[in-house]
Amino acid sequence: MSKSLTQPFPVLLQKFFTQRLLLQQHVSHCTVTAYRDSFRLLLAFAYQRLHKRPSNIAIEDLNASFILAFLHHLERDRHNCIRSRNARLAAIRSFMEYVSSEEPSALATVRSVLAIPMKRFEQPLVGSLSREHIEAILAAPDMETWTGQRDRVMLATLYNTGARVSELLEMRVADLVLGSTSWVQIHGKGRKDRSVPLWPDTASLTVS
Structure with a gap:
């Protein structure tokens, strides 16, 4: 030293x-x-x-x-x-x-x-799923089980809000507001929070 x-x-x-x-x-x-x-x-x-x-x-x-x-x-x-x-x-x-x-x-x-530079790399274009594929994914969890209900809510929330998986894991009950207009508070990277409206179908899953 x-x-x-x-x-x-x-x-x-x-x-x-x-x-x-x-x-x-x-x-x-x-x-x-x-x-x-x-x-x-x-x-x-x-x-x-x-x-x-x-x-x-x-x-x-x-x-x-x-x-x-x-x-x-x-x-x-x-x-x-x-x-x-x-x-x-x-x-x-x-x-x-x-x-x-x-x-x-x-x-x-x-x-x-x-002074050491980051390496450049090509980012592949992110594809998209059709509505039929999305509906199939959302319908996959078994709604007769607790884990299936949980997974359905998680998948619907991700689809609705565009949240990252890490952001979903950070969500707490206090972040959810249900009412005539439902929304959820998302805690993003760098302490960048945002409020995202929930579709009626998504909101109904959280109270079912």
């Missing part, structure tokens, strides 16, 4: 999760989990390549050359797709931005890592 740094890497990493992500940015549990998994892979790679345990790693070890080697390892050895590779890099870059504010003396290392 450089003598100019007042906080070692383990301390900075812990503060990044406990202070920056949770207290300051209030990121979602899914984001924290994704970042945690990214650093688990990074630390395991550091032990394999540098023969250093997490407690002995220095910020200078995480230079651009090392991070590029880690990203190459993800694609070549772990067979990660470009999207996953970019997600791991996003977690590392977020940490490095935090380091730049906490330890300005590490700016040279930080800048070298932040």
Whole structure:
């Protein structure tokens, strides 16, 4: 560790999760989990390549050359797709931005890592289902069972609102308003909430 740094890497990493992500940015549990998994892979790679345990790693070890080697390892050895590779890099870059504010003396290392570009990739066009296919999916759950009723409500809500699965899992009873005009509050990524009206058929499922 450089003598100019007042906080070692383990301390900075812990503060990044406990202070920056949770207290300051209030990121979602899914984001924290994704970042945690990214650093688990990074630390395991550091032990394999540098023969250093997490407690002995220095910020200078995480230079651009090392991070590029880690990203190459993800694609070549772990067979990660470009999207996953970019997600791991996003977690590392977020940490490095935090380091730049906490330890300005590490700016040279930080800048070298932040200069690593995301990989471009083609996003396939998302197809669509016909009305007949949608109706078949909604009719698939067995309404004679509790799990079937639950699944029917979940599928209808997803179709009605366009919510992500993660957003559906975050919904609570208090987010649902039933009445002459029914709607549900959806808690999106980045604390971006939105209210979405419910169709009468969807609303009726929630009270049946």
